[in-house]
Amino acid sequence: MILTDNELIIKAQSGDVLALEELIYRYDKMVLRMALKFTGNSDDAKDIYQEVFIRVYKGLSAFQFKSEFSTWLFRIVSNTCITFDRKFNKQNHISLNDDDDSVYLDTMAEDYEQSPEKLMVNSEVSEKIDKALNTLSPNQKMSFLLKHYEGYKIREIAELMNCKEGTIKKYLFDAVRKLKIQLANSY
Amino acid sequence: MKHNDLKAMILFYLYNELDENKKSMLEQHIDSCNECKLELESYKKLFADVSNDNETQLDPKLLMESRLELRGILRAQRNKLLDSNKISNPLYYFLSKPIGLAFSGAAVLILGLFLGYEIFKNSNVENATDNSVLNNNLKISNINFIDSEASDGQVEFTFDAVKPGYFKGNVNDANLQKILTQAVLNEQNPGTRLNSLNVINAVNSKSFDDEIKKTLIIVSKYDENPGVRLEALKSLNIIPFDNEIKSTLIYVLLNDTSSGIRIEAINNLVEAAKKGFNLSANDLSLLRDKVQSDQNNYVKFQVKNIIKEY
Numbered sequence: 001m002i003l004t005d006n007e008l009i010i011k012a013q014s015g016d017v018l019a020l021e022e023l024i025y026r027y028d029k030m031v032l033r034m035a036l037k038f039t040g041n042s043d044d045a046k047d048i049y050q051e052v053f054i055r056v057y058k059g060l061s062a063f064q065f066k067s068e069f070s071t072w073l074f075r076i077v078s079n080t081c082i083t084f085d086r087k088f089n090k091q092n093h094i095s096l097n098d099d100d101d102s103v104y105l106d107t108m109a110e111d112y113e114q115s116p117e118k119l120m121v122n123s124e125v126s127e128k129i130d131k132a133l134n135t136l137s138p139n140q141k142m143s144f145l146l147k148h149y150e151g152y153k154i155r156e157i158a159e160l161m162n163c164k165e166g167t168i169k170k171y172l173f174d175a176v177r178k179l180k181i182q183l184a185n186s187y
Numbered sequence: 188m189k190h191n192d193l194k195a196m197i198l199f200y201l202y203n204e205l206d207e208n209k210k211s212m213l214e215q216h217i218d219s220c221n222e223c224k225l226e227l228e229s230y231k232k233l234f235a236d237v238s239n240d241n242e243t244q245l246d247p248k249l250l251m252e253s254r255l256e257l258r259g260i261l262r263a264q265r266n267k268l269l270d271s272n273k274i275s276n277p278l279y280y281f282l283s284k285p286i287g288l289a290f291s292g293a294a295v296l297i298l299g300l301f302l303g304y305e306i307f308k309n310s311n312v313e314n315a316t317d318n319s320v321l322n323n324n325l326k327i328s329n330i331n332f333i334d335s336e337a338s339d340g341q342v343e344f345t346f347d348a349v350k351p352g353y354f355k356g357n358v359n360d361a362n363l364q365k366i367l368t369q370a371v372l373n374e375q376n377p378g379t380r381l382n383s384l385n386v387i388n389a390v391n392s393k394s395f396d397d398e399i400k401k402t403l404i405i406v407s408k409y410d411e412n413p414g415v416r417l418e419a420l421k422s423l424n425i426i427p428f429d430n431e432i433k434s435t436l437i438y439v440l441l442n443d444t445s446s447g448i449r450i451e452a453i454n455n456l457v458e459a460a461k462k463g464f465n466l467s468a469n470d471l472s473l474l475r476d477k478v479q480s481d482q483n484n485y486v487k488f489q490v491k492n493i494i495k496e497y
Contacts, residue, residue, distance in 0.1 A: 050256060053261070129240045
Protein backbone atom coordinates (compact mmCIF):
# COMPACT_ATOMS: atom_id res chain seq x y z
CA MET A 1 0.00 0.00 0.00
CA ILE A 2 1.20 3.50 -0.80
CA LEU A 3 0.98 5.46 2.44
CA THR A 4 -1.25 8.52 2.55
CA ASP A 5 0.10 11.91 3.65
CA ASN A 6 -1.58 11.50 7.04
CA GLU A 7 -0.05 8.06 7.56
CA LEU A 8 3.37 9.45 6.73
CA ILE A 9 2.80 12.37 9.11
CA ILE A 10 1.91 10.00 11.97
CA LYS A 11 5.10 8.04 11.33
CA ALA A 12 7.17 11.23 11.04
CA GLN A 13 5.64 12.53 14.28
CA SER A 14 6.92 9.42 16.04
CA GLY A 15 10.44 10.06 14.73
CA ASP A 16 10.50 8.08 11.47
CA VAL A 17 13.02 10.06 9.41
CA LEU A 18 12.38 8.17 6.19
CA ALA A 19 8.64 8.88 6.44
CA LEU A 20 9.45 12.59 6.83
CA GLU A 21 11.71 12.45 3.77
CA GLU A 22 9.04 10.68 1.73
CA LEU A 23 6.50 13.31 2.74
CA ILE A 24 8.89 16.11 1.79
CA TYR A 25 9.78 14.52 -1.55
CA ARG A 26 6.09 14.29 -2.46
CA TYR A 27 5.82 18.05 -2.44
CA ASP A 28 9.29 19.55 -2.64
CA LYS A 29 9.32 19.94 -6.43
CA MET A 30 6.15 22.01 -6.24
CA VAL A 31 7.60 24.11 -3.43
CA LEU A 32 10.85 24.73 -5.29
CA ARG A 33 9.04 25.64 -8.51
CA MET A 34 6.82 28.01 -6.61
CA ALA A 35 9.79 29.60 -4.87
CA LEU A 36 11.63 29.94 -8.19
CA LYS A 37 8.67 31.53 -9.88
CA PHE A 38 8.18 33.84 -6.92
CA THR A 39 11.77 35.01 -6.53
CA GLY A 40 13.06 34.62 -10.07
CA ASN A 41 16.39 33.59 -8.59
CA SER A 42 17.71 30.12 -7.74
CA ASP A 43 19.64 31.11 -4.59
CA ASP A 44 16.62 32.83 -3.06
CA ALA A 45 14.42 29.92 -4.14
CA LYS A 46 16.72 27.50 -2.30
CA ASP A 47 16.56 29.68 0.82
CA ILE A 48 12.76 29.69 0.70
CA TYR A 49 12.67 25.93 0.04
CA GLN A 50 14.80 25.30 3.12
CA GLU A 51 12.91 27.74 5.30
CA VAL A 52 9.59 26.14 4.31
CA PHE A 53 10.68 22.62 5.17
CA ILE A 54 12.38 23.67 8.41
CA ARG A 55 9.03 25.20 9.40
CA VAL A 56 7.28 22.00 8.34
CA TYR A 57 9.74 19.93 10.38
CA LYS A 58 9.30 22.12 13.44
CA GLY A 59 5.52 22.35 13.13
CA LEU A 60 4.77 18.76 12.16
CA SER A 61 4.65 17.49 15.75
CA ALA A 62 1.78 19.93 16.40
CA PHE A 63 -0.05 19.15 13.13
CA GLN A 64 -3.59 18.17 14.13
CA PHE A 65 -4.99 16.93 10.81
CA LYS A 66 -7.63 19.68 10.75
CA SER A 67 -6.67 20.50 7.17
CA GLU A 68 -4.96 18.66 4.33
CA PHE A 69 -1.18 18.59 4.64
CA SER A 70 -0.90 20.26 1.22
CA THR A 71 -3.11 23.15 2.39
CA TRP A 72 -0.98 23.63 5.48
CA LEU A 73 2.19 23.38 3.40
CA PHE A 74 1.10 25.98 0.86
CA ARG A 75 0.07 28.33 3.66
CA ILE A 76 3.65 28.06 4.89
CA VAL A 77 4.97 28.55 1.34
CA SER A 78 2.82 31.63 0.87
CA ASN A 79 3.85 33.17 4.21
CA THR A 80 7.51 32.35 3.70
CA CYS A 81 7.64 33.83 0.19
CA ILE A 82 5.89 37.05 1.16
CA THR A 83 7.93 37.47 4.36
CA PHE A 84 11.12 36.74 2.42
CA ASP A 85 10.23 39.36 -0.15
CA ARG A 86 9.52 41.99 2.51
CA LYS A 87 12.72 41.15 4.37
CA PHE A 88 15.18 41.09 1.50
CA ASN A 89 13.69 43.41 -1.07
CA LYS A 90 12.97 46.27 1.33
CA GLN A 91 15.42 48.56 -0.43
CA ASN A 92 13.83 47.91 -3.79
CA HIS A 93 10.28 48.41 -2.55
CA ILE A 94 9.71 52.05 -3.08
CA SER A 95 6.01 51.31 -2.91
CA LEU A 96 4.46 48.20 -1.43
CA ASN A 97 0.95 49.46 -1.90
CA ASP A 98 -0.83 46.99 -4.14
CA ASP A 99 -2.96 49.76 -5.60
CA ASP A 100 -0.03 51.93 -6.61
CA ASP A 101 3.06 49.94 -7.41
CA SER A 102 4.20 51.44 -10.67
CA VAL A 103 7.57 52.50 -9.24
CA TYR A 104 8.07 49.13 -7.57
CA LEU A 105 7.20 47.51 -10.87
CA ASP A 106 9.91 49.41 -12.74
CA THR A 107 12.52 48.78 -10.03
CA MET A 108 11.90 45.05 -9.98
CA ALA A 109 11.92 44.76 -13.75
CA GLU A 110 15.26 46.55 -13.86
CA ASP A 111 16.72 44.35 -11.13
CA TYR A 112 15.64 41.25 -12.95
CA GLU A 113 17.37 42.39 -16.10
CA GLN A 114 20.53 43.17 -14.17
CA SER A 115 20.78 39.67 -12.73
CA PRO A 116 19.46 37.25 -15.34
CA GLU A 117 19.72 33.66 -14.16
CA LYS A 118 19.12 30.41 -15.91
CA LEU A 119 16.41 29.14 -13.61
CA MET A 120 14.65 26.40 -15.51
CA VAL A 121 15.05 24.45 -18.66
CA ASN A 122 12.46 26.70 -20.26
CA SER A 123 11.39 28.31 -23.46
CA GLU A 124 11.55 31.90 -24.54
CA VAL A 125 7.94 32.43 -23.51
CA SER A 126 8.69 31.06 -20.04
CA GLU A 127 11.50 33.55 -19.64
CA LYS A 128 9.18 36.35 -20.66
CA ILE A 129 6.60 35.15 -18.15
CA ASP A 130 9.25 35.02 -15.40
CA LYS A 131 10.28 38.55 -16.22
CA ALA A 132 6.66 39.73 -16.26
CA LEU A 133 5.93 37.96 -12.95
CA ASN A 134 8.72 39.94 -11.34
CA THR A 135 6.85 43.14 -12.04
CA LEU A 136 3.97 42.10 -9.75
CA SER A 137 3.69 42.94 -6.08
CA PRO A 138 4.29 40.00 -3.69
CA ASN A 139 0.57 39.48 -2.97
CA GLN A 140 -0.43 39.72 -6.62
CA LYS A 141 2.30 37.31 -7.60
CA MET A 142 1.45 34.79 -4.87
CA SER A 143 -2.28 34.89 -5.76
CA PHE A 144 -1.46 34.41 -9.43
CA LEU A 145 0.95 31.53 -8.80
CA LEU A 146 -1.47 29.72 -6.49
CA LYS A 147 -4.24 30.12 -9.06
CA HIS A 148 -2.39 29.35 -12.29
CA TYR A 149 0.45 27.06 -11.21
CA GLU A 150 -1.20 25.16 -8.35
CA GLY A 151 -4.82 25.33 -9.48
CA TYR A 152 -6.36 26.61 -6.26
CA LYS A 153 -9.80 28.22 -6.23
CA ILE A 154 -10.18 31.84 -5.15
CA ARG A 155 -11.81 30.75 -1.86
CA GLU A 156 -8.88 28.44 -1.13
CA ILE A 157 -6.31 31.11 -1.97
CA ALA A 158 -8.09 33.49 0.40
CA GLU A 159 -7.81 30.84 3.11
CA LEU A 160 -4.14 30.19 2.37
CA MET A 161 -3.21 33.86 2.32
CA ASN A 162 -5.51 34.78 5.19
CA CYS A 163 -7.38 37.40 3.12
CA LYS A 164 -10.93 38.03 2.03
CA GLU A 165 -12.06 36.58 -1.32
CA GLY A 166 -12.66 40.09 -2.65
CA THR A 167 -9.05 41.01 -1.91
CA ILE A 168 -7.77 37.96 -3.79
CA LYS A 169 -10.03 38.81 -6.74
CA LYS A 170 -8.46 42.26 -6.87
CA TYR A 171 -4.93 40.84 -6.66
CA LEU A 172 -5.70 38.44 -9.50
CA PHE A 173 -7.41 41.05 -11.62
CA ASP A 174 -4.50 43.46 -11.25
CA ALA A 175 -1.92 40.71 -11.75
CA VAL A 176 -3.51 39.50 -14.98
CA ARG A 177 -3.92 43.06 -16.27
CA LYS A 178 -0.23 43.80 -15.67
CA LEU A 179 0.95 40.49 -17.12
CA LYS A 180 -1.10 41.09 -20.25
CA ILE A 181 0.55 44.47 -20.71
CA GLN A 182 4.05 43.17 -19.96
CA LEU A 183 3.72 40.17 -22.26
CA ALA A 184 2.07 42.16 -25.05
CA ASN A 185 5.09 44.49 -25.00
CA SER A 186 7.53 41.60 -25.19
CA TYR A 187 5.94 39.57 -28.03
CA MET B 188 -25.55 45.45 -16.15
CA LYS B 189 -23.15 47.93 -17.76
CA HIS B 190 -20.48 46.99 -20.32
CA ASN B 191 -17.57 47.79 -17.95
CA ASP B 192 -19.04 45.65 -15.16
CA LEU B 193 -19.47 42.76 -17.55
CA LYS B 194 -15.99 43.21 -18.97
CA ALA B 195 -14.55 43.02 -15.44
CA MET B 196 -16.23 39.65 -14.99
CA ILE B 197 -14.50 37.98 -17.96
CA LEU B 198 -11.49 36.90 -15.90
CA PHE B 199 -13.68 35.20 -13.30
CA TYR B 200 -15.77 33.66 -16.09
CA LEU B 201 -12.60 31.92 -17.30
CA TYR B 202 -11.81 30.88 -13.72
CA ASN B 203 -15.29 29.32 -13.61
CA GLU B 204 -16.07 31.41 -10.55
CA LEU B 205 -19.34 33.04 -11.73
CA ASP B 206 -22.83 31.87 -10.81
CA GLU B 207 -25.04 30.58 -13.63
CA ASN B 208 -27.01 33.81 -13.88
CA LYS B 209 -23.97 36.05 -14.36
CA LYS B 210 -22.36 33.49 -16.62
CA SER B 211 -25.25 33.44 -19.09
CA MET B 212 -25.58 37.23 -18.93
CA LEU B 213 -21.89 37.59 -19.80
CA GLU B 214 -22.04 34.99 -22.58
CA GLN B 215 -24.93 36.88 -24.22
CA HIS B 216 -23.01 40.14 -23.92
CA ILE B 217 -19.82 38.69 -25.40
CA ASP B 218 -21.79 37.45 -28.42
CA SER B 219 -22.71 41.01 -29.26
CA CYS B 220 -19.64 42.95 -28.03
CA ASN B 221 -16.40 42.91 -30.02
CA GLU B 222 -14.38 44.60 -27.29
CA CYS B 223 -15.28 41.91 -24.75
CA LYS B 224 -14.67 39.19 -27.36
CA LEU B 225 -11.14 40.52 -27.85
CA GLU B 226 -10.67 40.79 -24.09
CA LEU B 227 -11.71 37.15 -23.69
CA GLU B 228 -9.28 36.07 -26.43
CA SER B 229 -6.41 38.00 -24.86
CA TYR B 230 -7.03 36.28 -21.52
CA LYS B 231 -7.13 32.90 -23.25
CA LYS B 232 -3.81 33.62 -24.94
CA LEU B 233 -2.22 34.58 -21.62
CA PHE B 234 -3.62 31.50 -19.89
CA ALA B 235 -2.33 29.24 -22.68
CA ASP B 236 1.18 30.70 -22.34
CA VAL B 237 1.12 30.32 -18.57
CA SER B 238 -0.16 26.78 -18.90
CA ASN B 239 2.74 25.90 -21.25
CA ASP B 240 5.15 27.54 -18.81
CA ASN B 241 3.73 25.36 -16.04
CA GLU B 242 4.81 22.27 -18.01
CA THR B 243 8.49 23.24 -18.06
CA GLN B 244 10.81 20.99 -16.11
CA LEU B 245 12.57 21.99 -12.93
CA ASP B 246 16.36 21.96 -13.22
CA PRO B 247 17.27 18.53 -11.71
CA LYS B 248 20.63 19.86 -10.47
CA LEU B 249 18.94 22.62 -8.51
CA LEU B 250 16.50 20.14 -6.99
CA MET B 251 19.28 17.77 -6.01
CA GLU B 252 21.34 20.58 -4.45
CA SER B 253 18.32 21.85 -2.54
CA ARG B 254 17.52 18.37 -1.22
CA LEU B 255 21.08 17.73 -0.12
CA GLU B 256 21.32 21.04 1.71
CA LEU B 257 17.93 20.50 3.33
CA ARG B 258 18.92 17.02 4.45
CA GLY B 259 22.03 18.47 6.15
CA ILE B 260 20.01 21.18 7.87
CA LEU B 261 17.32 18.76 9.07
CA ARG B 262 19.98 16.39 10.35
CA ALA B 263 21.50 19.26 12.36
CA GLN B 264 18.03 20.21 13.66
CA ARG B 265 17.37 16.61 14.72
CA ASN B 266 20.70 16.34 16.51
CA LYS B 267 20.02 19.63 18.30
CA LEU B 268 16.60 18.38 19.35
CA LEU B 269 17.94 15.02 20.52
CA ASP B 270 20.66 16.72 22.57
CA SER B 271 18.24 19.13 24.20
CA ASN B 272 15.79 16.30 24.97
CA LYS B 273 18.55 14.24 26.55
CA ILE B 274 19.44 17.15 28.80
CA SER B 275 16.10 18.71 29.53
CA ASN B 276 13.65 15.85 30.12
CA PRO B 277 15.25 13.96 33.05
CA LEU B 278 16.53 17.22 34.53
CA TYR B 279 13.14 18.86 34.41
CA TYR B 280 11.55 15.95 36.26
CA PHE B 281 14.34 15.76 38.84
CA LEU B 282 14.63 19.51 39.43
CA SER B 283 10.91 19.87 40.02
CA LYS B 284 11.29 17.83 43.26
CA PRO B 285 12.46 19.54 46.51
CA ILE B 286 15.55 17.35 46.73
CA GLY B 287 16.30 18.31 43.16
CA LEU B 288 16.31 22.01 44.09
CA ALA B 289 18.87 21.37 46.80
CA PHE B 290 20.92 19.29 44.41
CA SER B 291 20.76 21.96 41.68
CA GLY B 292 22.11 24.58 44.12
CA ALA B 293 25.05 22.36 44.97
CA ALA B 294 25.59 21.49 41.31
CA VAL B 295 25.66 25.17 40.27
CA LEU B 296 28.30 25.84 42.94
CA ILE B 297 30.48 22.92 41.80
CA LEU B 298 30.01 23.85 38.15
CA GLY B 299 31.02 27.44 38.89
CA LEU B 300 34.21 26.31 40.61
CA PHE B 301 35.00 23.89 37.79
CA LEU B 302 34.39 26.46 35.03
CA GLY B 303 36.49 29.04 36.88
CA TYR B 304 39.35 26.57 37.04
CA GLU B 305 39.00 25.60 33.37
CA ILE B 306 38.77 29.20 32.14
CA PHE B 307 41.91 30.30 33.94
CA LYS B 308 43.77 27.10 33.10
CA ASN B 309 43.02 27.44 29.36
CA SER B 310 43.26 31.20 29.08
CA ASN B 311 45.65 30.97 26.10
CA VAL B 312 43.23 29.00 23.95
CA GLU B 313 41.44 31.51 21.71
CA ASN B 314 39.24 29.30 19.52
CA ALA B 315 39.60 25.59 20.21
CA THR B 316 37.01 24.50 17.64
CA ASP B 317 38.61 26.31 14.70
CA ASN B 318 42.11 25.15 15.63
CA SER B 319 41.10 21.51 16.00
CA VAL B 320 39.33 21.61 12.66
CA LEU B 321 42.30 23.19 10.89
CA ASN B 322 44.97 21.10 12.63
CA ASN B 323 43.30 17.80 11.81
CA ASN B 324 43.09 18.61 8.08
CA LEU B 325 39.40 17.85 8.05
CA LYS B 326 37.53 18.39 4.79
CA ILE B 327 35.12 21.28 5.16
CA SER B 328 31.89 21.03 3.23
CA ASN B 329 28.20 21.90 3.27
CA ILE B 330 28.62 25.42 4.62
CA ASN B 331 25.25 26.95 5.46
CA PHE B 332 25.24 30.62 6.35
CA ILE B 333 23.04 31.64 9.24
CA ASP B 334 24.25 35.25 9.02
CA SER B 335 26.31 36.14 5.94
CA GLU B 336 25.94 39.90 6.37
CA ALA B 337 29.55 40.94 7.02
CA SER B 338 29.01 44.69 7.43
CA ASP B 339 29.10 44.39 11.24
CA GLY B 340 32.29 42.31 11.06
CA GLN B 341 30.56 39.14 12.26
CA VAL B 342 29.28 36.17 10.30
CA GLU B 343 27.76 32.91 11.46
CA PHE B 344 27.50 29.56 9.69
CA THR B 345 27.31 25.83 10.20
CA PHE B 346 29.48 23.34 8.32
CA ASP B 347 30.42 19.68 8.13
CA ALA B 348 34.02 18.85 9.03
CA VAL B 349 34.59 15.55 7.31
CA LYS B 350 37.46 13.25 8.24
CA PRO B 351 38.65 11.07 5.33
CA GLY B 352 38.05 7.39 6.07
CA TYR B 353 39.18 4.08 4.68
CA PHE B 354 37.39 0.77 4.69
CA LYS B 355 38.34 -2.64 3.46
CA GLY B 356 36.15 -5.57 4.33
CA ASN B 357 33.48 -8.06 3.45
CA VAL B 358 30.50 -6.82 1.43
CA ASN B 359 28.21 -8.34 4.05
CA ASP B 360 29.75 -6.27 6.83
CA ALA B 361 27.06 -4.17 8.57
CA ASN B 362 29.32 -1.10 8.85
CA LEU B 363 30.17 -1.19 5.17
CA GLN B 364 26.48 -1.38 4.33
CA LYS B 365 25.78 1.58 6.59
CA ILE B 366 28.40 3.71 4.81
CA LEU B 367 27.10 2.74 1.38
CA THR B 368 23.49 3.38 2.39
CA GLN B 369 24.47 6.91 3.43
CA ALA B 370 26.34 7.35 0.14
CA VAL B 371 23.32 6.25 -1.88
CA LEU B 372 21.17 8.81 -0.08
CA ASN B 373 23.58 11.71 0.29
CA GLU B 374 26.28 11.60 -2.39
CA GLN B 375 25.88 14.36 -4.92
CA ASN B 376 27.67 12.50 -7.68
CA PRO B 377 25.31 10.02 -9.39
CA GLY B 378 28.31 7.87 -10.40
CA THR B 379 29.20 7.36 -6.74
CA ARG B 380 25.59 6.57 -5.90
CA LEU B 381 25.57 4.00 -8.71
CA ASN B 382 28.84 2.41 -7.55
CA SER B 383 27.49 2.17 -4.02
CA LEU B 384 24.35 0.50 -5.32
CA ASN B 385 26.43 -1.97 -7.34
CA VAL B 386 28.20 -3.04 -4.16
CA ILE B 387 24.87 -3.30 -2.32
CA ASN B 388 23.72 -5.59 -5.15
CA ALA B 389 26.52 -7.97 -4.23
CA VAL B 390 25.41 -8.16 -0.59
CA ASN B 391 23.95 -11.44 0.58
CA SER B 392 20.19 -10.87 0.80
CA LYS B 393 20.09 -12.47 4.25
CA SER B 394 22.26 -9.72 5.66
CA PHE B 395 20.04 -6.88 4.38
CA ASP B 396 18.57 -4.86 7.19
CA ASP B 397 15.42 -2.74 7.19
CA GLU B 398 17.34 0.51 6.78
CA ILE B 399 18.86 -0.64 3.48
CA LYS B 400 15.45 -1.67 2.23
CA LYS B 401 13.93 1.70 3.14
CA THR B 402 16.82 3.54 1.49
CA LEU B 403 16.45 1.53 -1.70
CA ILE B 404 12.73 2.27 -1.72
CA ILE B 405 13.30 6.04 -1.39
CA VAL B 406 15.99 6.03 -4.08
CA SER B 407 13.85 3.92 -6.46
CA LYS B 408 11.04 6.42 -6.13
CA TYR B 409 12.73 9.78 -5.85
CA ASP B 410 16.36 9.86 -7.04
CA GLU B 411 16.74 12.42 -9.80
CA ASN B 412 18.98 10.19 -11.88
CA PRO B 413 17.14 7.46 -13.87
CA GLY B 414 20.21 5.19 -13.86
CA VAL B 415 20.37 5.34 -10.07
CA ARG B 416 16.61 4.72 -9.77
CA LEU B 417 16.90 1.69 -12.06
CA GLU B 418 19.84 0.24 -10.10
CA ALA B 419 18.01 0.75 -6.80
CA LEU B 420 15.01 -1.04 -8.23
CA LYS B 421 17.24 -3.95 -9.29
CA SER B 422 18.70 -4.05 -5.78
CA LEU B 423 15.19 -4.32 -4.34
CA ASN B 424 14.81 -7.47 -6.41
CA ILE B 425 17.40 -9.18 -4.19
CA ILE B 426 15.40 -8.56 -1.02
CA PRO B 427 12.59 -11.01 -0.14
CA PHE B 428 9.42 -9.65 -1.73
CA ASP B 429 6.89 -8.06 0.63
CA ASN B 430 4.05 -5.52 0.62
CA GLU B 431 6.37 -2.52 0.92
CA ILE B 432 8.35 -3.58 -2.14
CA LYS B 433 5.12 -4.33 -4.01
CA SER B 434 3.84 -0.80 -3.22
CA THR B 435 7.12 0.65 -4.42
CA LEU B 436 6.95 -1.24 -7.71
CA ILE B 437 3.38 -0.08 -8.27
CA TYR B 438 4.35 3.51 -7.39
CA VAL B 439 7.22 3.39 -9.89
CA LEU B 440 4.99 1.82 -12.51
CA LEU B 441 2.41 4.58 -12.10
CA ASN B 442 4.76 7.55 -11.73
CA ASP B 443 8.17 7.03 -13.30
CA THR B 444 8.66 8.86 -16.59
CA SER B 445 11.30 6.42 -17.84
CA SER B 446 9.84 3.45 -19.72
CA GLY B 447 12.97 1.38 -18.97
CA ILE B 448 12.36 1.78 -15.24
CA ARG B 449 8.66 1.00 -15.60
CA ILE B 450 9.63 -2.16 -17.52
CA GLU B 451 11.94 -3.22 -14.66
CA ALA B 452 9.11 -2.57 -12.18
CA ILE B 453 6.54 -4.56 -14.13
CA ASN B 454 9.01 -7.42 -14.69
CA ASN B 455 9.62 -7.60 -10.94
CA LEU B 456 5.88 -7.62 -10.30
CA VAL B 457 5.41 -10.42 -12.85
CA GLU B 458 8.13 -12.47 -11.13
CA ALA B 459 6.47 -11.94 -7.75
CA ALA B 460 3.08 -12.93 -9.18
CA LYS B 461 4.61 -16.13 -10.61
CA LYS B 462 5.92 -16.97 -7.16
CA GLY B 463 2.39 -16.66 -5.81
CA PHE B 464 2.49 -13.18 -4.26
CA ASN B 465 -1.04 -11.79 -4.11
CA LEU B 466 -2.19 -8.40 -5.31
CA SER B 467 -5.06 -6.61 -3.57
CA ALA B 468 -8.22 -5.40 -5.32
CA ASN B 469 -6.88 -1.85 -5.00
CA ASP B 470 -3.58 -2.85 -6.66
CA LEU B 471 -5.45 -4.47 -9.53
CA SER B 472 -7.64 -1.43 -10.00
CA LEU B 473 -4.53 0.78 -10.24
CA LEU B 474 -3.01 -1.62 -12.76
CA ARG B 475 -6.20 -1.63 -14.86
CA ASP B 476 -5.95 2.15 -15.11
CA LYS B 477 -2.32 1.74 -16.12
CA VAL B 478 -3.25 -0.51 -19.05
CA GLN B 479 -5.27 2.38 -20.45
CA SER B 480 -2.74 5.13 -19.85
CA ASP B 481 0.79 3.74 -20.29
CA GLN B 482 2.46 4.67 -23.57
CA ASN B 483 4.78 1.68 -23.63
CA ASN B 484 3.33 -1.42 -25.30
CA TYR B 485 5.52 -3.87 -23.37
CA VAL B 486 4.41 -2.39 -20.05
CA LYS B 487 0.77 -2.59 -21.19
CA PHE B 488 1.24 -6.20 -22.29
CA GLN B 489 2.82 -7.28 -19.00
CA VAL B 490 0.23 -5.41 -16.91
CA LYS B 491 -2.51 -7.23 -18.85
CA ASN B 492 -0.76 -10.55 -18.12
CA ILE B 493 -0.68 -9.82 -14.41
CA ILE B 494 -4.35 -8.83 -14.37
CA LYS B 495 -5.18 -12.10 -16.20
CA GLU B 496 -3.31 -14.10 -13.54
CA TYR B 497 -5.80 -12.87 -10.96
